[in-house]
Structures are given as C-alpha cells and as structure tokens.
Amino acid sequence: MSQHKVLFGFHAVTVRLKTAPASIVEVLFDGTRRDARMKQFLERAREAGARLIEADSLRIAKLAGSHGHQGVAARVTEVPLAHSLDDLLDGLNVPPLLLVLDGVTDPHNLGACLRVADGAGAHAVIAPKDHAAGLNATVAKVASGAAETVPYFMVTNLARTLGELKERSIWIVGTSDDAPRTLYQQDFTGPTALVLGAEGPGMRQLTRKTCDELVSIPMQGAVESLNVSVASGVCLYEALRQRSSAG
Ligand SMILES: C[S@@+](CC[C@H](N)C(=O)[O-])C[C@H]1O[C@@H](n2cnc3c(N)ncnc32)[C@H](O)[C@@H]1O
Incomplete structure (x- = not known):
C-alpha cells in the first residue's frame, strides 16, 4: 500500500483518468451522491477501465486525509512526468x-x-x-x-x-x-x-x-x-x- 499515492477531488482524479488511467489502482466514490457531476465522473472512470469501489464519505475522508474530497478519492501509482x-x-x-x-x-x-x-x-x-x-x-x-x-x-x-x-x-x-x-x-x-x-x-x-x-x-x-x-x-x-x- 505504501508505494501508492492518494488523489482526491473531481479535478485531480479526472486529470489522472485522462493522462494515465493505467496508474489508477482503485477509485473510491460516495454512492449517495447521485448528481450530474458524479454521474459524469463515474462514466469517465468506467470508460477508462478504473476499478470502482463504492464507499461512505468517512472511508473516503480517511483515505484522502481530508473531508474536502467531494466524494471521490483514488489510490494511484507514481507516474514520473520527467526523469530529471x-x-x-x-x-x-x-x-x-x-x-x-x-x-x-x-x-x-x-x-x-x-x-x-x-x-x-x-x-x-x-x-x-x-x-x-x-x-x-x-x-x-x-x-x-x-x-x-x-x-x-x-x-x-x-x-x-x-x-x-x-x-x-x-x-x-x-x-x-x-x-x-x-x-x-x-x-x-x-x-x-x-x-x-x-x-x-x-x-x-x-x-x-x-x-x-x-x-x-x-x-x-x-x-x-x-x-x-x-x-x-x-x-x-x-x-x-x-x-x-x-x-
Ligand atoms: C508574500 S510575498 C513576500 C513578500 C516579501 N516582503 C518579499 O520580500 O518579497 C511572496 C513572494 O511573492 C512574490 N511577490 C509578491 N508580491 C510581489 C510584488 N509586488 N512584486 C514582485 N514579487 C512579488 C515574491 O516572489 C515574494 O517573494
């Protein structure tokens, strides 16, 4: 687990889905959020082939280390943008x-x-x-x-x-x-x-x-x-x- 990094919030996780979907280990999402933003996010995550796990807000907050997660957090592997x-x-x-x-x-x-x-x-x-x-x-x-x-x-x-x-x-x-x-x-x-x-x-x-x-x-x-x-x-x-x- 420790080699993984955590991203949370719609923007941060969506950019990772777009730029390096293979680096996403799993995405936790709050199933009680049924608004358009969450629906669109889940659609994108499914298209990218991410492993989706429904979780409650507290579990997501624990993973994110913050309550400002907007109902989504992802465990990801590091992707070096440039070696040096x-x-x-x-x-x-x-x-x-x-x-x-x-x-x-x-x-x-x-x-x-x-x-x-x-x-x-x-x-x-x-x-x-x-x-x-x-x-x-x-x-x-x-x-x-x-x-x-x-x-x-x-x-x-x-x-x-x-x-x-x-x-x-x-x-x-x-x-x-x-x-x-x-x-x-x-x-x-x-x-x-x-x-x-x-x-x-x-x-x-x-x-x-x-x-x-x-x-x-x-x-x-x-x-x-x-x-x-x-x-x-x-x-x-x-x-x-x-x-x-x-x-
Ligand atoms: C809050 S400021 C620190 C101010 C400090 N008095 C100083 O000597 O720069 C943080 C940084 O923002 C940049 N900065 C903020 N206001 C600036 C200004 N009016 N002109 C140039 N740089 C500024 C500078 O790089 C500064 O080091």
Missing part, C-alpha cells in the same frame, strides 16, 4: 519557462502555483528540498489536476541548480516587491526561470544574489505584496502574453 530536470530541458524545442519557488511551504500555495504554471504553460516548477512543501494529496487537490501535468523538481541546492540553469543560458528573473524595475520592462521571450520567494520573507539572500534580474509587480493600493501564487500567475501570464505576441 536535465532530461526535460534537453527535450524542449521552445525556450524554457520555469517557475522556481524558494521556500513555499504552504501546500495550498504550492497547489495554486502548480495550477497557474499549468495554465500559463510553464514547463516545470522547481523548489529546494529542505525548504518547500512536498507533493501531497492536499497539493494535488488544490492544483486541480496540475500536479499530474507539471513536473515538480525538488533540488538539494537551489543556488547550484540556478547556476546550472544559467550555464544553459536560461535567464534567472527574481521577483521582489522592492525591485526598481517592473515585470513589464522585462523580456520573457527567451529561456527564463522566474523565481518567487517564501510567503513571509521572500527569496533567501543567496537566491536573490544568484538572479540575473529582479523585477517587481506594481502595487497600486495600500498592501505591499501579493500572495505568492497570485504573483506567480501575474508573472507567468505576462511571459505567456509576450511569447504569444512574439509569435
């Missing part, structure tokens, strides 16, 4: 767009960052092993399926990894609310790693020093900074906008 960051970068035929999270430890924030990384077409999310949230069921639920599509690499030494990215001519753009240049002055069309900092203190000093540029998101009101997942969205979508108009 190097493999992933070697296989790209477009300029890489990477999201680096330095110290994001809240699973809800990590989930939201993965979701927006998927939406904006980032190729991977990178975080330091000793200073980050791991990929757990809560992250997968909040990510709404993006934990299944965006490779998440936890690295031993973030500064070293950023150095290696630089050697690949990837431009390291850090973000901080006190940076004098705004992200709208930054060219994101080339190979780019966007670095965001921790919920409280922002990027660590060494990470900050390793960046090639620092940019800020203009703040028009009274608050000084945005939530890290919101800031990730603003930056990644600016990169997507520039890349789309560069054609």
Whole structure:
C-alpha cells in the first residue's frame, strides 16, 4: 500500500483518468451522491477501465486525509512526468519557462502555483528540498489536476541548480516587491526561470544574489505584496502574453 499515492477531488482524479488511467489502482466514490457531476465522473472512470469501489464519505475522508474530497478519492501509482530536470530541458524545442519557488511551504500555495504554471504553460516548477512543501494529496487537490501535468523538481541546492540553469543560458528573473524595475520592462521571450520567494520573507539572500534580474509587480493600493501564487500567475501570464505576441 505504501508505494501508492492518494488523489482526491473531481479535478485531480479526472486529470489522472485522462493522462494515465493505467496508474489508477482503485477509485473510491460516495454512492449517495447521485448528481450530474458524479454521474459524469463515474462514466469517465468506467470508460477508462478504473476499478470502482463504492464507499461512505468517512472511508473516503480517511483515505484522502481530508473531508474536502467531494466524494471521490483514488489510490494511484507514481507516474514520473520527467526523469530529471536535465532530461526535460534537453527535450524542449521552445525556450524554457520555469517557475522556481524558494521556500513555499504552504501546500495550498504550492497547489495554486502548480495550477497557474499549468495554465500559463510553464514547463516545470522547481523548489529546494529542505525548504518547500512536498507533493501531497492536499497539493494535488488544490492544483486541480496540475500536479499530474507539471513536473515538480525538488533540488538539494537551489543556488547550484540556478547556476546550472544559467550555464544553459536560461535567464534567472527574481521577483521582489522592492525591485526598481517592473515585470513589464522585462523580456520573457527567451529561456527564463522566474523565481518567487517564501510567503513571509521572500527569496533567501543567496537566491536573490544568484538572479540575473529582479523585477517587481506594481502595487497600486495600500498592501505591499501579493500572495505568492497570485504573483506567480501575474508573472507567468505576462511571459505567456509576450511569447504569444512574439509569435
Ligand atoms: C508574500 S510575498 C513576500 C513578500 C516579501 N516582503 C518579499 O520580500 O518579497 C511572496 C513572494 O511573492 C512574490 N511577490 C509578491 N508580491 C510581489 C510584488 N509586488 N512584486 C514582485 N514579487 C512579488 C515574491 O516572489 C515574494 O517573494
């Protein structure tokens, strides 16, 4: 059992049904839910050949480790999205767009960052092993399926990894609310790693020093900074906008 991972919630389980149905060991569903969403979900699960087990809400909550399961949870095997960051970068035929999270430890924030990384077409999310949230069921639920599509690499030494990215001519753009240049002055069309900092203190000093540029998101009101997942969205979508108009 321990080599299995658990996904819960409609989005997270549906994405796995779509992307890697063979990795699903079993799906537990709440048979008392007879609404259209559940019916559609069960149809998809049957089409994908998943083993369906009717269970009560409490049993599903036990498996999920949360009551926010919406009546579905799945036991799945791990599916590596990419073997290594190097493999992933070697296989790209477009300029890489990477999201680096330095110290994001809240699973809800990590989930939201993965979701927006998927939406904006980032190729991977990178975080330091000793200073980050791991990929757990809560992250997968909040990510709404993006934990299944965006490779998440936890690295031993973030500064070293950023150095290696630089050697690949990837431009390291850090973000901080006190940076004098705004992200709208930054060219994101080339190979780019966007670095965001921790919920409280922002990027660590060494990470900050390793960046090639620092940019800020203009703040028009009274608050000084945005939530890290919101800031990730603003930056990644600016990169997507520039890349789309560069054609
Ligand atoms: C809650 S903020 C931390 C704020 C902290 N004062 C700092 O020094 O960045 C978490 C992360 O979101 C990003 N962020 C939030 N607001 C930002 C802004 N206005 N400009 C640039 N980055 C921002 C940065 O990466 C920041 O490290």
